[in-house]
Amino acid sequence: MRELIIDLDAIVHNFKTMQSKTSALILPVIKADAYGHGMVEVARVLEDAGCGGFAVADNAEALKLRDAGITAALLSWLHDPADDFVEAVARDVDLGIANIEQLSRAQHAAEASGEIAHVHLKIDTGLGRNGSTVSEWLALVEATKSAVATGKVMVIGIFSHLSSTSESDDRAQIEKFKNALQVAKDAGLEFELAHLTASDGSLAYPDAHFDMIRVGIAMYGLDPFSTNRAAEFGLRPAMTAKTVVVQTKRVPAGQGVSYGYLHRTAGETTLALIPVGYAEGLPRNATGKAEVSINGKRYRLQSRVAMDQFVLDVGDDDVKVGDEVIIFGDPASGAPSVDDLAAACDTINYEIVTRIGGRFKRVYLGAAK
Numbered sequence: 185m186r187e188l189i190i191d192l193d194a195i196v197h198n199f200k201t202m203q204s205k206t207s208a209l210i211l212p213v214i215k216a217d218a219y220g221h222g223m224v225e226v227a228r229v230l231e232d233a234g235c236g237g238f239a240v241a242d243n244a245e246a247l248k249l250r251d252a253g254i255t256a257a258l259l260s261w262l263h264d265p266a267d268d269f270v271e272a273v274a275r276d277v278d279l280g281i282a283n284i285e286q287l288s289r290a291q292h293a294a295e296a297s298g299e300i301a302h303v304h305l306k307i308d309t310g311l312g313r314n315g316s317t318v319s320e321w322l323a324l325v326e327a328t329k330s331a332v333a334t335g336k337v338m339v340i341g342i343f344s345h346l347s348s349t350s351e352s353d354d355r356a357q358i359e360k361f362k363n364a365l366q367v368a369k370d371a372g373l374e375f376e377l378a379h380l381t382a383s384d385g386s387l388a389y390p391d392a393h394f395d396m397i398r399v400g401i402a403m404y405g406l407d408p409f410s411t412n413r414a415a416e417f418g419l420r421p422a423m424t425a426k427t428v429v430v431q432t433k434r435v436p437a438g439q440g441v442s443y444g445y446l447h448r449t450a451g452e453t454t455l456a457l458i459p460v461g462y463a464e465g466l467p468r469n470a471t472g473k474a475e476v477s478i479n480g481k482r483y484r485l486q487s488r489v490a491m492d493q494f495v496l497d498v499g500d501d502d503v504k505v506g507d508e509v510i511i512f513g514d515p516a517s518g519a520p521s522v523d524d525l526a527a528a529c530d531t532i533n534y535e536i537v538t539r540i541g542g543r544f545k546r547v548y549l550g551a552a553k
């Protein structure tokens with residue numbers, strides 16, 4: 185009774201849309217279970233569409249993809265300090281490397297596994313998160329050169345990540361990134377791929393694509409700016425969250441509805457019970473602001489969203505048990521968008537799709553295998 189419809193054709197369409205905007209390679213980011221869309225299913229369909237590599241956050245995610253038979257290149261960058269990298273290197277997972285300690289772990293893993301460690305050096309150009317500081321960069325580059333000379337380490341790429349604070353902040357990071365690439369080149373470090381932008385930067389700065397762009401949210405057809413402009417960018421939302429009305433009843437005026445009686449009926453009316461709550465990832469603070477659609481009409485969540493359910497006051501509308509309720513979907517079909525729900529909850533579309541789940545079942549449409 186609760187379904188997340190995942191349109192794999194939309195994901196392939198979004199991959200091709202992003203390809204059409206750039207001559208750079210596309211590295212789809214499929215961390216966090218492909219932003220709630222199903223990492224293995226998304227990887228399979230994109231591999232079939234000709235995609236040569238994927239990014240995830242950590243090695244556990246990468247190894248899950250290997251277990252599922254994904255043979256494309258994989259990059260991970262958020263490392264468990266207790267991970268010796270041996271399995272990742274043995275199973276050909278490229279490692280994002282932020283410092284000399286991680287570099288030597290990669291080198292030792294290569295020695296232990298008999299494979300070559302493939303690395304992407306990460307420079308922090310201003311986000312203040314993962315990566316080498318600018319001041320430690322030359323030392324990391326020099327250490328990497330020595331590691332490469334042992335034949336155990338190969339540098340595939342150099343990358344960084346924008347803060348998306350403002351165009352001028354991003355432009356400053358782009359310049360720092362170019363400087364870091366120059367430092368590496370001047371030191372004689374060879375690498376194939378420079379990559380900087382995620383979805384937002386890829387759409388905003390076509391001049392900063394370098395050799396590859398890391399595309400997460402746009403792969404799923406969502407606007408990286410959470411401004412409901414996905415269609416403008418040629419993207420199609422891939423996820424629809426839907427359920428059904430499980431009970432209806434006529435109640436008189438003055439009926440308090442759900443915890444705290446945030447809503448009381450103004451007159452005789454129909455209440456419809458919907459079996460989705462915050463355990464499904466529908467934020468509790470959607471209460472009072474978000475809207476869902478039933479039979480093409482929008483209804484506001486006037487009463488408190490509970491763990492398992494919420495109640496709609498549908499007036500005298502002909503809403504019946506079993507009627508479909510769209511929590512969010514493609515706004516082109518008239519559904520409330522993920523961006524609408526995110527705005528109602530004072531968050532971004534990323535948080536909605538990565539946290540939706542609970543008792544929802546995923547149903548795949550399109551090129552599913």
Ligand SMILES: *Cc1c(COP(=O)(O)O)cnc(C)c1O
Nearest residue numbers: 213345382383384398399400401
């Ligand atoms: C998550 C992530 C991305 C993808 O970001 P989107 O905004 O979803 O495209 C790219 N690069 C890094 C380093 C990330 O952590």
